[in-house]
Amino acid sequence: EDQVTQSPEALRLQEGESSSPNCSYTVSGLRGLFWYRQDPGKGPEFLFTLYSAGEEKEKERLKATLTKKESFLHITAPKPEDSATYLCAVHKGQGGSEKLVFGKGTKLTVNP
Amino acid sequence: GAGVSQTPSNKVTEKGKYVELRCDPISGHTALYWYRQSLGQGPEFLIYFQGTGAADDSGLPNDRFFAVRPEGSVSTLKIQRTERGDSAVYLCASSLTVGPYEQYFGPGTRLTVT
Numbered sequence: 001e002d003q004v005t006q007s008p009e010a011l012r013l014q015e016g017e018s019s020s021p022n023c024s025y026t027v028s029g030l031r032g033l034f035w036y037r038q039d040p041g042k043g044p045e046f047l048f049t050l051y052s053a054g055e056e057k058e059k060e061r062l063k064a065t066l067t068k069k070e071s072f073l074h075i076t077a078p079k080p081e082d083s084a085t086y087l088c089a090v091h092k093g094q095g096g097s098e099k100l101v102f103g104k105g106t107k108l109t110v111n112p
Numbered sequence: 113g114a115g116v117s118q119t120p121s122n123k124v125t126e127k128g129k130y131v132e133l134r135c136d137p138i139s140g141h142t143a144l145y146w147y148r149q150s151l152g153q154g155p156e157f158l159i160y161f162q163g164t165g166a167a168d169d170s171g172l173p174n175d176r177f178f179a180v181r182p183e184g185s186v187s188t189l190k191i192q193r194t195e196r197g198d199s200a201v202y203l204c205a206s207s208l209t210v211g212p213y214e215q216y217f218g219p220g221t222r223l224t225v226t
Contacts, residue, residue, distance in 0.1 A: 004154075031211075031212040032212030032213075034214065034215075036217075041219075042219055042220075043116070043203055043205075043217035043218050043219045043220050044155065044203070044217045045217070046214045046215070046216060046217075049212070049213070049214055051212065087154050087155075089154070089155075091212040093211065093212060097168045097170065098143065098145075098160055098162075098167070098168065098210045098211065099145070099157035099160060099168065099171065100145075100147075100155075100157065100215060101157070102154030102155050102156070103154050104152065104153055104154050105154055
C-alpha cells in the first residue's frame with residue numbers, strides 16, 4: 001500500500017533556528033512529489049514540485065530536496081511567519097489515477 | 113487572477129439531511145479534484161474530473177456521496193443522508209490538466225453534521 005510519512009508531526013523552533021523535516025514515501029512509480037503549506041482554516045498553498053532524485057527547489061527560506069525514498073524541507077533561519085503545517089504529497093499516475101496521496105503534515109511553530 | 117473558490121465556507125446540517133458543496137475552479141483548468149480533510153490529517157482524495165466526466169471516483173466513501181461537473185467548469189459535491197462521521201473540511205483543487213502537475217486548492221467548506 002502506498003504510504004507517505006512525515007516526521008516530526010510537530011516542530012517548535014526559535015526564530016533563526018534551522019531544521020529539516022522529512023517526508024518518506026513507499027510508492028512505486030513516483031511521478032512527482034509536492035510540498036504544500038497550510039495555515040489554520042485555509043486550503044493548502046502550493047510550494048514545490050520535485051520530479052526526480054537529486055532535484056532541488058528553493059523559495060525564500062525554504063528548500064526542498066528529493067531522494068529515491070524521501071524528501072526534506074530545509075527551513076533556514078525561519079521567522080514566526082513561517083509557522084504553518086507543511087504537507088507532503090506524492091503523485092503516482094498509475095492505473096489512470098491522478099490523485100495526490102498526502103502525509104499528515106509537520107506542524108511548525110517558530111517562536112520570536 | 114482569481115483562485116479556486118468554494119461555497120459555502122461553513123455548513124451546519126442535521127443528521128440525515130442532504131447537502132451540496134460547490135467548487136469554482138481556476139479559469140481554464142480542465143482537471144478538478146475533491147478531497148476531504150479531518151482534523152490533524154492530510155487531505156484524502158475523493159474524486160477527480162477531467163472535463164465533464166468523473167475519471168476516478170475511487171475515493172468516495174459510499175454511495176451517499178456523488179459529484180458532478182456538467183459543463184466542465186463548476187463542480188458540486190452532493191452528500192445524501194448525512195452522518196456525523198461526514199463532518200470534515202471538504203477541499204476542492206484544480207490543475208491546468210491531468211498529470212503530475214501542481215494542484216491549486218480552494219479555502220474549503222467546513223461541514224458539521226449535528
